[in-house]
Amino acid sequence: MQHRHIGWLAGLLLALTVPASQAAxxxxxxxxxxxxxxxxxxDAPGEYQDWVEREHLDQKVPVRGxxxxxxxNAQGLYGMVLRHGAPDLVAFVLDPRFDFSxxxxxxxxISGVDPKAAPVxxxxxxxxxxxxxxxxxxxxxxxxKGWPYGLFAIGASRPNQLPDNPNHYGSVTxxxxxxxxxxxxxxxxxxxxxxxxxxTLADDPVIAARRAGWKGYPIAQRAPMVLEGETLGAIRYWHGAARTHWAEDWVRMWTRGQGRFVMTNEESQTYQRIMITLADEGLVDRQRIMVLRSASNFSMPPPGVSETASIGDEGPGQALAFDNNQRVGSVVLHQLLQHWPQYRLRIPQAAASTPKP
Structure with a gap:
């Protein structure tokens, strides 16, 4: 089922793939x-600019489509910004000049963050x-009566229940x-x-002052941190304590208690489904995909503030989130590039003593 809504990839594959005249x-x-x-x-940064400037991504690479x-850059790091969404990603992967195996x-x-999990x-x-x-x-x-909210899994009969009747969704069995x-x-x-x-993460005096408003949420009052935790992608922009409760339950249910909700955004789910399809076609390696999200705002308002007064309040935290995302991600990318012969054939794995926040 997960590939049905992106069947247009087959058409793009035929339209964009041309015989390569030289080795990719x-x-x-x-x-x-x-x-x-x-x-x-x-100018004022978005999600891409810190990467472009700090990593010296100075060479533009025209891609058909x-x-x-x-x-x-000169070290072999590629960067891309999805100005047109998924078609940009697919066009790059299907360009025969490049080998992504x-x-x-x-x-x-950037994302909204659960105040129970981490601060902005x-x-x-x-x-x-x-x-x-x-x-x-x-x-x-x-x-x-008794339901916590009106969202529940396709194939289930109530919230917080995994599907038990797949025939409720078309021909899925x-x-x-x-x-x-x-x-x-x-x-x-x-x-x-x-x-x-x-x-070492950056902080911001405006954000630091706002942390005092999170009475009863000790983690939200901390300075920025690096952690592990799941990202929930949804095209609709939701906000508030009730939907944060749903997100915590939704992540816990689908990961069977192994994951925890930390970040929410509008595009992660779309791009990961695209990458799964590209991996199924043998064009990329699904095991080499990483997702790093940084918090520009909370997924709910602080105590005493209404949902309508706080929804969309990413502005003060955006620059900080851009900054820290690049600080953290660059360490990993530099390691991969500096030791490419080692990591080309062997995907790195953590030591058993990985600390958990």
Missing amino acids: EEVKVVVVANWENGADSG APDVVRR HTYWLFTG GSVAWARWVIDGDRARELDDRDIP DVAELSQALPLNRGLADWAFQLSHTV
Whole structure:
């Protein structure tokens, strides 16, 4: 089921793939950002600019179908910003000039963070990307007595229940196909966290002052931190304590208690499903994908503030989130590039003593 809504990849494959006239260049590492404000450098930063400027991604790489999204530096680090969404990503992977069979991918971006998990400015390595779009929904004003909310799994009969009747979704007959947990390589994520958890993070006086308002949420009052935790992607922009409760339950349920909700955003689920399809076609290695999200705001308001007064309040924390995402992610990408002969054939795994926050 997970590939049905992106069947357009087959058409793109036919349209964009052309015979290569020379051996394809092996791409080692790609960092992926979702959007940028204005220019890629020299103005107010978005998700891409810190990467472009600090990693000296000075060479533009025209790609058929995505002419202004890819850059690289002299060390072999590629960066791309998904100005047009998934088509940019697919166009790059299908460009016959490049070989992605051993490529490591780092998907980055800012997010809302659960105040029970981490403060604004924090950075989290994901072990799973959880899809928050594919669900059944009843208006919360109409839900049966005793339900916590009106969102529940397709194939289930109530919230916090895994699917037990796959035939409730068209022709799907396998409950496993209904899973909304998209697993990443846990060993690679643990290794990346182990390598980067001591990075010195930036802080901001405005954000520091705001932390005092989080009475009763001791973790939200801390300085920015590096941690491991899941990212929940949903196209709809949700906000508030009730939906944060749903997100915590949704992540816990789909990971069977092994994951925890930390970050929420609008695009992770889409791009991971695209990468799964590309991996199934043998174009990328699914085991070499990493997801690093940083917190620009909370997924709910602080005590005493209404949801409507706080929704969309990313502005004060955005620059801090951009900054810390690059600080943490660059440590891992530099390690991969500096020891490429080692990591080309052997995907790194964490030592058994990985610290857990």
